[in-house]
Amino acid sequence: MTPLDLYAWAGVAVFLLALHAVVTRAHLIWKVLGINLMGTGVFLILLAAPARRDPLVADPLPQGMVLTGIVVAVAATALALGMALRVMSRTGSPFLTVDPESADPDPDAPEPPS
Amino acid sequence: MTEPLTVGFVLDGLVALLLVGLVFRLLRTRHLFEAIMLYVAYGLTLALAWVRLGAPDIALAEAALGAGVTGALFLNAWHRMAVRAGADERLPMESDP
């Protein structure tokens, strides 16, 4: 195992943890965070795989793809956050619920202080 | 050549461990503000990882866009949600002053 394999494994771990969070968390900002983290995990794998062959000569093609991906991820994050704020302003709740009137409490939400 | 390689291995391992640990804590915490700050720290650690992978241009883009602009976007969204929520205690937002 070369040292650069560590980054590929870290990318796999980041992707899986973020995927779990995207599925289980209900808060929309957390979902956007998780999608961002999934993207960065993919970037790590994408860049660590060619660096494994020869760490001194960088492969320019994955670097260009990752560079484009970062910029696209920022734009997509801005769009997703705008949509989340729209949901919040329409329903008054930062969770996606079927019926905003009978919004079931999120398991992540803290208990209201009694 | 073997001696710097070993020390470099420790550095790579620490960066990778920090990446995974930050994501683990970020996605399991309860406070949204803490998650956003940890996301910024994660972006900076990722820039270090890309420096180690021999791609300083991506590190530049990640530090400026991935950590800075995205962190500011998340802070903006968090602030607007918290302001709109007002005194709604149901929302999982950190409220200790």
Add this chain to the structure above:
Amino acid sequence: MTAFLLGVAIFLLANVAAGLVRVIRGPTQADRVVAAQLFGTTGVAILLVLSVAMDARPLRDVALIFALLAVVISVAFVKRGWVRAPGQPSRAEPSLPREEP
């Protein structure tokens, strides 16, 4: 010399990892932002040391971006992050509690 420089980078990175504990358990929101400032300053030092150890000149430009980033995050926090308590005025006049008797 390269091994020593990499060791310094490892030490500084461990410093950052210890400082991130303050992000996790900071009682106020400002404490968490302070740790971002820590990451900015220490990240600049790590990148400077690595730019000599790895003989890569562009890392010093990345260090410049790191130096800017803590300011961006802190200003975004002060302008946008701090959610005011409902009863408080938007900007209270700071009443200094420690006056010279």
Add this chain to the structure above:
Amino acid sequence: MSVELMVNGLTVVLLVIGCFFFLAGTVGLLRFPDLYCRLHALTKADALGLGFVTAGVALQLGAWHEILLLAALWLLVLSAAATVCHILASEALAQGVEPIQAGAGRAGSMDSEVDASSAEDGSEGGDGARARRGVSP
């Protein structure tokens, strides 16, 4: 050869001093009792440590414009740290985060006892404040 050895030795000394200041800043960030003490420890100690690291790195570079870039970088970090410290502290004060001396009584001036009291209160004051707020460590 001897000059190179001397320059390398000086670099090592400067980097070790810088690492000491970074360690001091991190310990202060973790152990000081309230936000203002932490800001004080972090911004000043880390900026000074970065100055030593910058000096140590600049000795390894040949061209003078590189050294000029490093000096500009350090000045940028210095001014940025001062600015960040000021806006965070003033905003925290405006938002009602109490300094640690305000609750303990306002007897005595700030200048004479800030060093001793903050160094001594670091362990118990911080834990006490954390326990009062009910934040589990």
